[in-house]
Amino acid sequence: MRIVLVGPPGAGKGTQAEVLREHLGVPHISTGALFREHRRKQSELGRAVQEYLDAGALVPDAITNDMVRERLAEPDAENGFLLDGFPRNTAQLDVLADILAATGHDLDGVLELKLDEDAAVARLLARGRTDDTEAVIRHRQALYREETAPILEHYAGKVVTIDAEGTVDQVTARALRAVATLRG
């Protein structure tokens, strides 16, 4: 299965993707996690993206798209993936469409996790990642509203939306039901 997870910061995309990947047998590919891993290792890419991560700003598309192309070309992604955090704008959406077209595949669907912004802030402040200060969270939320949410319109007809409020288990149950509808 080829699924994109979309939702505001704090909706629990990463947490749910970790559970779903077990059920679906496909890798969880998180651009944020890939960037953080590069930063941890202080690779050239990690040093280049550090300031964007800290500011909660989008890493430039050229850097992000190259990294995603490489990751999706790895053998474990051949039979499917759960993409978390990509695409985040319409330019990235076009790149994903190109990557899929080149391999003759299509997305099975988009799983949208919906969560109120104030609930998301509370969750993220509890998580406490270095980019989880209230000011940076609010900036990431604004970017989500302005840049990322509009991609859902492009995926119209392919999107299943679930309520991301509640416990991890409650949201997982909703996510599994939603993914089952994508499976057809």
Ligand code: AMP
């Ligand atoms: P996330 O783990 O999805 O919350 O992403 C953490 C940070 O990584 C974001 O605030 C951005 O700085 C960067 N990032 C992750 N995915 C992307 C993307 N698709 N495009 C640009 N920047 C991204």
